[in-house]
Amino acid sequence: MLTSTTMNILNVHGCYRLQPPISHLSQNTHPTSPTTHHKSKLCYVSSPSILSPYPQFHISKTNPKLRNVRVSEIESPLWTQNNDREENTGSPEDLTMNGDAYQKTLRLVECSMFAALGGLVYILSSSLAIENYFGCFFALPIVFSSMRWDIVAGRKTMVATATLLLVLAGPIKAITYLLMHGFLGLAMGSLWSSKANWGVSVFVSAIVRAMGAMGYVVMYSFLIRENILALITINIHASATFILTSLGYLAIPSMNVIYAIFGTLLLLNCCFFVFLLHLLYALFFTRLGMKASLRLPKWFAKAI
Incomplete structure (x- = not known):
């Protein structure tokens, strides 16, 4: 009787089976159909969110804030470690006894x-x-x-x-x-x-x-x-x-x-x-x- 009651609760929420966190994230990221996308919005508290120890992130392709974020657009820094090494290697030579400075x-x-x-x-x-x-x-x-x-x-x-x-x-x-x-x-x-x-x-x-x-x-x-x-x-x-x-x-x-x-x-x-x-x-x-x-x-x- 307990089993039948649990299945009824899951049917009401539209969640038919337990999925791991990765599959659930892939479904939310890439919806295959409007029905599935609608079901994922209706599942407010689902079994994977309860059983998974990892936090879930709902990423949408149509998010305007994340659309323009690209790795290729990151500018190169003005200061690099190579420049610091060149300065450090050049300055002690000038400060020696025979150095020009x-x-x-x-x-x-x-x-x-x-x-x-x-x-x-x-x-x-x-x-x-x-x-x-x-x-x-x-x-x-x-x-x-x-x-x-x-x-x-x-x-x-x-x-x-x-x-x-x-x-x-x-x-x-x-x-x-x-x-x-x-x-x-x-x-x-x-x-x-x-x-x-x-x-x-x-x-x-x-x-x-x-x-x-x-x-x-x-x-x-x-x-x-x-x-x-x-x-x-x-x-x-x-x-x-x-x-x-x-x-x-x-x-x-x-x-x-x-x-x-x-x-x-x-x-x-x-x-x-x-x-x-x-x-x-x-x-x-x-x-x-x-x-x-x-x-x-x-x-x-x-x-x-």
């Missing part, structure tokens, strides 16, 4: 440090009125940068030092540094990095120093509204006249002779100063282990 960063850091050191020493020396005692060391950072890296590094050090002095001490200090020490250090560094002869290096550097000194005199003449060059030539003229008179010569030298004497004395002074700088810097670089990059005279190489 590491060398550029090291050169920039050293130029900045030398510029800061040179500017600080110059400002302290000017403030304490001991510039004449430490004047031989102001061009050293520029020469060292040019010797260690190249001429471009020395020029960057000079420009950075002048910019620092312009910000901290004003334009007068910056221009004075460039005329008296900056261009001299750049000329020495350029000649030493190209391994020029000491005679050529001393002569060219002395000319650069003399031109810087003339520019310094002209600048301060403009600032104090007084012709310092005329005062210098007048004193030289008076001294030369006194010397000639004391020797028994009654002659007055012309201004061209005075200018020639002034230029010669200035060039000799610069030559002696630059020669002392060559000796001092060569000794300093030799103690640092940079003797191989220097072209020293034989007498000086034997002396050290």
